[in-house]
Amino acid sequence: MSDTEKRNHHKVIIIGSGPAGFTAALYTARANLNPIIFEGLQPGGQLTITTEVENYPGFEDGIMGPELMDIMRKQAQRFGAKSIYREITEVDFSKRPFVLKTYEDTYTADAIIIATGASAKLIGLESEKKFMGYGVSACATCDGFFFKNQRVLVVGGGDTAMEEANFLTKFASEVIIVHRREEFRASKIMLDRAMNNPKIKFLTNKVIFDVLGKEENGRKTMTGVILEDTKNYSKEELQADGLFIAIGHKPNTNLFKGILDMDETGYLKVKQGSTYTNIEGVFASGDVTDKVYRQAVTAAGMGCMAAIDAERWLGEFEHKVQMENAENK
């Protein structure tokens, strides 16, 4: 190994910097494995696009998403974890050590923890981006509480939209589900529950054409949307305080296509009750493998599991290598 190769070799490399990645970093750092975290294109992950997080245990008065991620990063760094603010663009898990490439460099690792998360699908409007965190949200569990006695819209016709709409009725005075067709992808039970909820109304054959809002003293507030009819393309304005985008999530797994086992929607498959992927030494944790819970606290829990799985696996791996070396002498 050349000096550069040695410098770029690590026992554990973590890809992704959300709650799963940082918790995996904290645990592997405390196990003296000197982990490296590739923070990727969105350092801190999905929580950096939310505002206040009130359901992360330990923060009695809530905490802002970006601040929570900053604390997690610093806590891992305190024990020696190192962040690299680059994106992994290519992986080769067919040989040991595993190879990871960024646009600039090549790194190798004995074990990999994947924590690349998932991204909420967005509609793709400029105004949606502008009011994200100021009325527009992609997470009812995170932000629903801020819409007490207000009118909110939920876009989508799947289980997520029904679930988010039902959840939002705990706070909002009125929830309107906006869906682009008349048929719903949602399961019957979830759809029935939403239809039977007196606070929920449905607007079908409509899409969000634009998000409306105002900006006063530097403070942005969403005030409504322009709806477009999908049949006759007519437009109408609808006043609303919030807009929840619930048109699905996509796991960030493009990098691993054809390399790691995934389900039909692209989530990484792990052995039940563990974080083992189909390749020994490669572990997956958090939203990249979890489409059911998708919470910061469950991702953090899985990050801890991945670190423990990796530490134990590395112990066995190193033992095996020592035995092989002894046999070859």
Ligand code: NAP
């Ligand atoms: P989904 O089933 O893919 O539904 C996405 C919905 O968003 C569809 O109705 C789709 O409309 C609509 N949509 C997609 N792109 C859109 C766009 N650009 N503009 C407007 N509407 C758009 O996603 P999901 O609801 O997140 O569910 C994902 C998976 O998780 C499913 O397997 C679901 O069963 C599961 N899940 C289960 C639960 C539960 O059991 N508690 C809860 C949540 C999710 P079209 O129908 O016209 O395509």
